[in-house]
Structures are given as structure tokens and as C-alpha cells.
Amino acid sequence: MGLKILVAEDDRSMSGIYKISLEAKGHHTTITNDGDECAAVYREAVKKLDGKPSKYEPFDVVVLDYRMPKMDGLAAAKEILKMNPDQRIIFASAYVKETLRDSVRELEKVVELIQKPFEPKILVELIENTATIKELEEINKMVTDMDGSKSDDAQINELLAILKRVQKVGF
Numbered sequence: 001m002g003l004k005i006l007v008a009e010d011d012r013s014m015s016g017i018y019k020i021s022l023e024a025k026g027h028h029t030t031i032t033n034d035g036d037e038c039a040a041v042y043r044e045a046v047k048k049l050d051g052k053p054s055k056y057e058p059f060d061v062v063v064l065d066y067r068m069p070k071m072d073g074l075a076a077a078k079e080i081l082k083m084n085p086d087q088r089i090i091f092a093s094a095y096v097k098e099t100l101r102d103s104v105r106e107l108e109k110v111v112e113l114i115q116k117p118f119e120p121k122i123l124v125e126l127i128e129n130t131a132t133i134k135e136l137e138e139i140n141k142m143v144t145d146m147d148g149s150k151s152d153d154a155q156i157n158e159l160l161a162i163l164k165r166v167q168k169v170g171f
Contacts, residue, residue, distance in 0.1 A: 002026035003060040008038035021120035035076030053084035066093035114170035
């Protein structure tokens with residue numbers, strides 16, 4: 001059985017490509033058009049679990065476009081992580097350094113990144129590469145030790161280099 005994937009992407013042609021690419025590999029994909037809709041879908045899925053989400057429920061991974069109308073990816077990630085602090089999140093962004101910096105400062109953790117524009121097969125590879133999850137936990141121990149709100153460019157550059165090495169795809 002494939003992975004359960006929730007996607008927030010405001011570009012309808014891109015979200016269609018994501019859906020086709022992911023479902024071709026046997027994954028179940030739920031597409032939303034913005035962060036607000038994504039957080040609402042997530043909230044409803046958590047309710048169906050009697051409010052007790054686990055690491056891989058209600059979704060194995062949530063892919064968030066970083067910049068969207070209504071509610072951006074960062075705000076949606078905050079909402080989702082309040083409901084499930086262990087949820088795997090991937091930000092799709094043209095601005096990976098800024099996205100990583102905001103993730104560390106606002107979410108107090110590093111999440112996976114994929115740099116736009118990208119080929120759909122790269123997104124599929126990133127999602128299917130679950131080995132990064134364990135390594136990401138180690139990276140986030142480093143983030144816990146540093147004051148994320150005061151993270152400087154050198155720290156963000158170091159985290160970005162580590163993330164690139166761990167992910168192996170997406171940059």
C-alpha cells in the first residue's frame with residue numbers, strides 16, 4: 001500500500017502534476033488549494049482518529065507550497081504541528097534558505113525542503129526516501145540546542161548543507 005500524502009499547492013496545474021506523479025507510484029494523494037484548506041482537511045482527518053494522531057497518521061507526509069494566498073505554508077505547518085508534532089512536512093519553495101530560516105525560527109525545527117522548480121519525479125523520490133526521517137530527528141536535536149529565534153546566517157547555511165547531504169534530492 002502506498003503512502004497517504006496531503007498537498008497544499010495554489011497552482012492547479014502543478015497540483016495536478018503532483019497528483020498524477022504520486023498516484024502513478026501507488027500513493028493516495030489529497031490535494032488542497034491553500035494552507036487554510038490544508039489545515040482544515042488535516043483537522044478533520046485528526047478528528048476521525050478521535051484526536052489521537054501518530055507519526056504516520058492521518059498522513060505519512062504533508063507537502064506545503066511555501067508561498068500561497070490565504071494561509072501560507074509556514075502558517076499551515078504551525079497549525080498541523082500543533083495537532084501532531086511528529087508530522088513529516090516537506091516545504092516546496094523557490095527560496096530554500098529563507099524557508100529553512102523561517103522553519104527554524106517559527107517552527108523550532110528543520111523540515112524537509114524541495115526547491116522550485118523541480119521535476120515531479122524528484123518530489124516522488126524525496127517522499128519515498130523515508131531514511132531521511134531518522135537523520136532529520138538528529139538534525140532537530142541540534143536545533144533544540146541552539147536558540148532558533150536568534151539563528152544567524154552561518155547556522156542556517158550549516159543546517160542547509162546538512163539537509164542537502166541528508167536528503168540527497170530536492171535541491
